[in-house]
Amino acid sequence: MQLIEGASLTAAEAAALLGVKAQTLYAYASRGLVRRVGDGKRRRYLVEDLERLRARQRARSGHGPVAAGALAFGEPVLDTSLSTIDERGPLYRGRPAVELARAGTSFESVAELLWTGKLPEAAAAWELGVLPRFSRDEVASIEDLLLALPPIVQGAPERHSRAPEVELALARRTIARVAAQVTRTPARAGSIAQRFATLTKAPRVIAEPALNAALVLLADHELNASSFAARIAASTDASLPACLLAALATLSGPRHGGASERVEALLDEALRLKRPTQVLELRLRRGDSIPGFGHPLYRTGDPRAAALLELARGLVAGRAPQRARLAPILALAQTMAKQGLAANVDYGLVALRRALGGPPHLAAMLFAVARSAGWVAHVLEQRSSSAVLRPRARYRPSPAP
Numbered sequence: 001m002q003l004i005e006g007a008s009l010t011a012a013e014a015a016a017l018l019g020v021k022a023q024t025l026y027a028y029a030s031r032g033l034v035r036r037v038g039d040g041k042r043r044r045y046l047v048e049d050l051e052r053l054r055a056r057q058r059a060r061s062g063h064g065p066v067a068a069g070a071l072a073f074g075e076p077v078l079d080t081s082l083s084t085i086d087e088r089g090p091l092y093r094g095r096p097a098v099e100l101a102r103a104g105t106s107f108e109s110v111a112e113l114l115w116t117g118k119l120p121e122a123a124a125a126w127e128l129g130v131l132p133r134f135s136r137d138e139v140a141s142i143e144d145l146l147l148a149l150p151p152i153v154q155g156a157p158e159r160h161s162r163a164p165e166v167e168l169a170l171a172r173r174t175i176a177r178v179a180a181q182v183t184r185t186p187a188r189a190g191s192i193a194q195r196f197a198t199l200t201k202a203p204r205v206i207a208e209p210a211l212n213a214a215l216v217l218l219a220d221h222e223l224n225a226s227s228f229a230a231r232i233a234a235s236t237d238a239s240l241p242a243c244l245l246a247a248l249a250t251l252s253g254p255r256h257g258g259a260s261e262r263v264e265a266l267l268d269e270a271l272r273l274k275r276p277t278q279v280l281e282l283r284l285r286r287g288d289s290i291p292g293f294g295h296p297l298y299r300t301g302d303p304r305a306a307a308l309l310e311l312a313r314g315l316v317a318g319r320a321p322q323r324a325r326l327a328p329i330l331a332l333a334q335t336m337a338k339q340g341l342a343a344n345v346d347y348g349l350v351a352l353r354r355a356l357g358g359p360p361h362l363a364a365m366l367f368a369v370a371r372s373a374g375w376v377a378h379v380l381e382q383r384s385s386s387a388v389l390r391p392r393a394r395y396r397p398s399p400a401p
Contacts, residue, residue: 007289008037008044017050028053032299037339046341048296078231082114082377083220089303090221093117098307100216107192107215111175111373114220115168115380125189126176139182140361141261142252142368149248152177153241160239164380167240171376174241175369182365192369201357202315210311214352214366217304218345220374226250226257230375234382235389247375251368259346260363262291267329267350276328277335292347293336301342308348309333312355326355 009017014034015025025045028034034049081093088096093113100110108123139148153159153174158166180186183195193212200207220227230247238246251257270279283290295302309330316322329351333343343351349363356362382389 007047014045035340083222098303101213110216110219114377125191126172128188129173179369199358215370218370227378231378231382232389234379243379257367263346263350293341295344302344304345305343305348308352312351315355
């Protein structure tokens with residue numbers, strides 16, 4: 001059976017996938033192990049939940065299946081002191097990211113917390129050092145950023161050092177330079193949120209705290225694909241810039257950091273319709289996925305998305321034209337929530353971007369710069385281990401032609 005991201009199956013198909021009777025499937029659903037969408041005869045079961053449940057079933061049958069299941073939102077595979085995830089969202093060194101964002105903690109301070117375990121009372125803006133030479137072309141996608149990063153770090157001989165303080169200094173300067181490159185703000189000092197605020201149409205006093213909150217919410221998310229890629233590179237003793245490139249390449253995929261572009265396309269399609277929620281019917285009829293909703297790690301909704309949508313509502317509260325533009329986006333999220341699929345962080349980030357009047361690539365760039373803080377933290381933590389991350393494969397002979 002070929003499975004499509006964001007897809008759902010009938011009860012018969014879902015039971016067959018799990019190898020159980022229909023009554024067992026219904027029991028799983030009643031216990032909250034599998035989410036259902038639709039009503040009556042149209043009720044269907046989410047593939048992402050079914051796949052996770054099937055991985056757990058396999059994990060009970062031996063070491064090989066345990067490892068296989070662990071690599072697909074399964075059991076933990078690495079020890080870490082950096083972050084974990086519960087119903088409050090990600091926790092950075094034990095501190096809920098949502099609370100840090102709402103308290104106005106600066107992104108730079110949160111990065112230092114992840115890197116050192118200590119939350120500074122007031123983090124100074126990271127210095128650029130020698131101003132980078134901006135590329136002629138606008139950095140408008142994660143793939144563009146992949147090409148822009150090597151020149152940014154090329155003139156840093158300290159990239160060959162593995163001393164923690166040297167790598168920390170390089171990390172601060174690199175992230176500041178990346179943000180300066182993306183936003184084209186050559187000033188030597190200034191917070192990351194200040195730089196991104198220049199890309200929006202909202203007054204800086206409004207945009208800066210909202211963008212800082214988004215950066216904080218996205219700074220780390222446990223062993224996501226890009227952070228795992230950074231750790232794999234670090235385990236081979238690759239340089240910090242090389243680890244960041246590995247992570248950035250992984251982030252570029254449409255099922256990771258590139259997901260915001262898919263959400264943008266969904267909303268563009270929805271807003272062209274007389275009734276925006278009709279986009280759900282049209283996409284389901286075509287068999288297309290609906291990006292921006294559901295997350296395997298959050299059964300009752302992504303707290304980061306809830307915080308971002310709350311920020312977006314607040315930004316347009318006193319501005320009628322902006323409120324009218326955001327209303328269909330919020331209505332779409334409410335419709336999906338009623339069907340059992342809450343908005344995820346990609347949807348919330350795009351909603352915030354539109355509320356601020358930023359360019360279409362702002363969401364993806366925010367994601368990349370924010371998550372680089374987590375990547376650095378994972379690289380530094382991985383340095384303390386002498387093991388090379390190298391999973392084993394389970395060989396399966398190809399069927400005879």
